[in-house]
Amino acid sequence: MKKNIIAMLLAGGVGSRLNILARKRAKPAIPFGGIYRIIDFTLSNIANSGIEVVGVLTQYKPQSLMEHLEDGRPWDLYGRTRNVEVLPPKTGEEISDWYRGTSDAVYQNFGFIEDYLPEQVLIVSGDHIYNMNYQQLREFHQAHRADATVCLVRVPEDETRHFGIAITAPDGRIADWEEKPSQPKSNLASMGVYLFNREILAWALALAAKKGGYDFAKDVIPIILKQKRIFGYEFNGYWRDVGTLDAYWNANMDLIRTGSGLDIENWHVKTNMADRGEIGDRPSTYFSRVARVRNSLISRGCIIEGSVENSILSPGVRVGKKTLIRDSIIFHDTSISDQVRLNRVIIDKDAVIAEGAQIGVGESLPNETYPGHLSTGLTIIGKTVRIPPRCRIGTNTIIKPNTDLARKKLRDIPPGTTV
Amino acid sequence: MNRTLALVLAAGQVDELLTLTERRPKSAVPVFGIYRAIDFVLSNLMHSGITNVGVLSQFRPYSLLRHIGSGEHWDFIGRSRTLNVLPPYRGQKESDWYKGTADAIYQNISYIESFNPDNVLICSADHIYHMDYRPLIKSHMENKAEVTACFTKVISKSRRFGYGVIEKNHKVTEYIEKPEKPPTNLASMTVYLFKTSTLIDLLKTNAKENSHEFGRDLLPVLVKNKTLYGYKFRDPWYYARTVKSYYNAHMALLGRKFDLGSWQVRTNLIERNEKGDRVPTRITGDVSNSVVSEGCVINGQVMNSVLSPGVIVEKGAIVQDSIIFHDSFIQSDAFIKQAICDKDVFIGENVEIGRVGSNVISKEYGELLEDGFTLIGKNIKIPARTRIGANSVIFSTARSIADEIPPGSTLK
Numbered sequence A: 001m002k003k004n005i006i007a008m009l010l011a012g013g014v015g016s017r018l019n020i021l022a023r024k025r026a027k028p029a030i031p032f033g034g035i036y037r038i039i040d041f042t043l044s045n046i047a048n049s050g051i052e053v054v055g056v057l058t059q060y061k062p063q064s065l066m067e068h069l070e071d072g073r074p075w076d077l078y079g080r081t082r083n084v085e086v087l088p089p090k091t092g093e094e095i096s097d098w099y100r101g102t103s104d105a106v107y108q109n110f111g112f113i114e115d116y117l118p119e120q121v122l123i124v125s126g127d128h129i130y131n132m133n134y135q136q137l138r139e140f141h142q143a144h145r146a147d148a149t150v151c152l153v154r155v156p157e158d159e160t161r162h163f164g165i166a167i168t169a170p171d172g173r174i175a176d177w178e179e180k181p182s183q184p185k186s187n188l189a190s191m192g193v194y195l196f197n198r199e200i201l202a203w204a205l206a207l208a209a210k211k212g213g214y215d216f217a218k219d220v221i222p223i224i225l226k227q228k229r230i231f232g233y234e235f236n237g238y239w240r241d242v243g244t245l246d247a248y249w250n251a252n253m254d255l256i257r258t259g260s261g262l263d264i265e266n267w268h269v270k271t272n273m274a275d276r277g278e279i280g281d282r283p284s285t286y287f288s289r290v291a292r293v294r295n296s297l298i299s300r301g302c303i304i305e306g307s308v309e310n311s312i313l314s315p316g317v318r319v320g321k322k323t324l325i326r327d328s329i330i331f332h333d334t335s336i337s338d339q340v341r342l343n344r345v346i347i348d349k350d351a352v353i354a355e356g357a358q359i360g361v362g363e364s365l366p367n368e369t370y371p372g373h374l375s376t377g378l379t380i381i382g383k384t385v386r387i388p389p390r391c392r393i394g395t396n397t398i399i400k401p402n403t404d405l406a407r408k409k410l411r412d413i414p415p416g417t418t419v
Numbered sequence B: 001m002n003r004t005l006a007l008v009l010a011a012g013q014v015d016e017l018l019t020l021t022e023r024r025p026k027s028a029v030p031v032f033g034i035y036r037a038i039d040f041v042l043s044n045l046m047h048s049g050i051t052n053v054g055v056l057s058q059f060r061p062y063s064l065l066r067h068i069g070s071g072e073h074w075d076f077i078g079r080s081r082t083l084n085v086l087p088p089y090r091g092q093k094e095s096d097w098y099k100g101t102a103d104a105i106y107q108n109i110s111y112i113e114s115f116n117p118d119n120v121l122i123c124s125a126d127h128i129y130h131m132d133y134r135p136l137i138k139s140h141m142e143n144k145a146e147v148t149a150c151f152t153k154v155i156s157k158s159r160r161f162g163y164g165v166i167e168k169n170h171k172v173t174e175y176i177e178k179p180e181k182p183p184t185n186l187a188s189m190t191v192y193l194f195k196t197s198t199l200i201d202l203l204k205t206n207a208k209e210n211s212h213e214f215g216r217d218l219l220p221v222l223v224k225n226k227t228l229y230g231y232k233f234r235d236p237w238y239y240a241r242t243v244k245s246y247y248n249a250h251m252a253l254l255g256r257k258f259d260l261g262s263w264q265v266r267t268n269l270i271e272r273n274e275k276g277d278r279v280p281t282r283i284t285g286d287v288s289n290s291v292v293s294e295g296c297v298i299n300g301q302v303m304n305s306v307l308s309p310g311v312i313v314e315k316g317a318i319v320q321d322s323i324i325f326h327d328s329f330i331q332s333d334a335f336i337k338q339a340i341c342d343k344d345v346f347i348g349e350n351v352e353i354g355r356v357g358s359n360v361i362s363k364e365y366g367e368l369l370e371d372g373f374t375l376i377g378k379n380i381k382i383p384a385r386t387r388i389g390a391n392s393v394i395f396s397t398a399r400s401i402a403d404e405i406p407p408g409s410t411l412k
Helices: A016-022 A039-048 A063-069 A102-108 A110-116 A134-143 A157-162 A198-210 A216-227 A245-254 B038-047 B062-068 B101-106 B109-115 B134-142 B196-206 B214-224 B243-255 B259-263
Strands: A005-010 A053-057 A083-087 A120-125 A128-130 A148-154 A164-168 A174-179 A188-197 A230-234 A239-241 A285-287 A292-294 A296-298 A307-309 A324-326 A341-343 A345-347 A358-361 A379-381 A392-394 B004-009 B052-056 B082-086 B119-124 B127-129 B147-153 B162-166 B172-177 B186-195 B228-233 B237-239 B281-283 B286-288 B290-292 B301-303 B318-320 B335-337 B339-341 B374-376
Touching (some): A016 A245, A039 A063, A063 A083, A102 A198, A120 A134, A120 A198, A128 A188, A134 A230, A148 A164, A148 A198, A148 A216, A157 A188, A174 A216, A188 A198, A188 A216, A292 A296, A292 B286, A341 A345, B004 B038, B101 B109, B101 B196, B101 B214, B109 B196, B119 B134, B119 B196, B127 B186, B134 B228, B147 B162, B162 B228, B186 B196, B186 B228, B214 B228, B286 B290, B335 B339
Parallel strands (some): A005 A120, A148 A230, A292 A307, A324 A341, A341 A358, A358 A392, B004 B052, B004 B119, B052 B082, B301 B318, B318 B335, B339 B374
Antiparallel strands (some): A120 A188, A128 A239, A296 B281, B127 B237, B162 B186
16 A cells, blocks of 8 residues: 555653653553553654554553554544554564664564555654644655755753754755764754655665664764755754653643643644543542642542642542642542642552652652652652551652552651662 | 343433433433433443343434444443344334334334343433342342332422332332322332233233323233332432433432442443543632533633533633533633533623522423523523523524523523
């Protein structure tokens, strides 16, 4: 079946800096904004841009991701001419069977691409939060008769060291490219979104592989830069890499910050409502007489009897009486009892917080075990953790999944601890 | 194992819900945010392990058909699980339209026979309750009953029900339909379990008569023959036949806040031709003692109300004691009390609904609208600063809306 354009979605990210949130799920499958998962944004971009075929390259703990993708139906990518294909690593005939990098994943699945004989191949990543119409990118690409186009976004100077940085000529052509520079010559960062003419991509991937290069930013882009027409397309909308706990929390909060530029309503981000193996026909959320909710997103199936401020609640969360939840993100079916205080906490699914617990208290000391992951005053509670009554948990603390603090007889956890 | 086929009567042509049933059957009226009335009985059947269901429908059925779909939402799809919608068909002889509840079943005798069940369970699509039918079937078998009717205790003793007297041996010794003075407080839920052969014989006999209602025509015959058994259902049961009962059912469910989740009511989330992945509820205003569905944006105040998906309440607006259907838009500083707004209603700035006139009875509908409720039909736009008195109804066909609508008005 011939298609003008198809997308290859890189969903293999380990997401280790997201710590316990990514422990049993691939980064793109981490819940976001109450009912979504991170990958929904990219998939919705693809669907809303009228692209009909997507290959999803998975590798790391893909099960919850595959369940979520199902047959592509939730994004209207299912039917005679529309397709979402999950492409896990194959046991190779020769040496390796594991994807050795982003471009290797695409290279190993070039047969899938050739089935559709597209003019262009769009490479996107499943772990970014943004709303983008890729057709505008395609128009730019064609108007400039580009062989490849890299999407760029302006980032603050101090963040350039995390990205591939492009130096563009006045006509939009990329003149130079630096991977994660400490002394950047520009603040135009690569979004990890590339549009290639198919033949150019085939040629560049083969060449990179021959030289032992398996990464788009490090290996493929420099090859094209030397010999072909490569352009930079500056994207001015909202875009965030949510690779760290701080970035993840901030992007969630952007959903309830006015003027943040992140707009899920109008862009219509779609998701699979069959969460937790069930179609999400939970009852609508109940707010009691004493419920008090300020500037928050509340999903269905919640029961709210306390106060919720600047927070995001996934389906099925219970908030008890005289409880105050502030600046927090609570995943599915977590139960929070009476007189609990939560301050800047991320709680994974099915946790139970007993009455009188206080989480996110005390001074902000970096986490002892993961100072690089957690130092700004967030507290992370893993899946199915049980917090006993009146337990106090300091900031920058990580409670690993399945921990039962009552059984461990822990009632006072100082800031920066990992349990 | 005992095999039971369920037949759901969703054919009601009653217009007592006024504009709410203007373009949809009663069984498809939205209930409690995300449900439609028929979801309750279909979910009960699903959870009771009944796997074959026929839905008898004839009145404005499109929204019902679309909602029921293939039955997959209630798990009625599979090798041995079926859900069939049974509309009236043009018979070889004269009539083609169902002439009553018993006639509707009579016209589908061949459907019943095709399943060859031991029992046929007949239930209505417009009752709101959570019932496991298995104890009923068990009691029916233990009594070696040919027919068992379900009864529930009612407080109001409304003239709308049929009332039964049940003896200790479970036999029904008296049954009166719509009496002035009910002999008991046990009202028929219009849920009947029949031995299949008995049902077919009764229907064939009844077909020769002029009236074809289960309650009015069949039950009295069974009582006379001493073959009717009664089954008392003791959990909450609500019906949504009138505006008042529909409203009261919502307020009762609101009072039972934690129950609906445990009822495990299933619905078709593809509402309005879209999968229900609306944005979570966005709240900056005040919400108390209310149920608010996803996709709502609440910047004003919502009290004692039930909101379906996509309702927007702007800053300064007050919604109290009301039921608001999908995607209605309430602009800033509007005041709405005891209103039921159908889908896509637009309420302009500073509009007042139901503030005055709750003691004025509807001129056209009398006791159907005497409790202070105001009904606004689908797609109606109420211009800014309009004032609408209580007990009024605006049908979706209304053309122009005056600045001041006195209490008890009807606009068509």
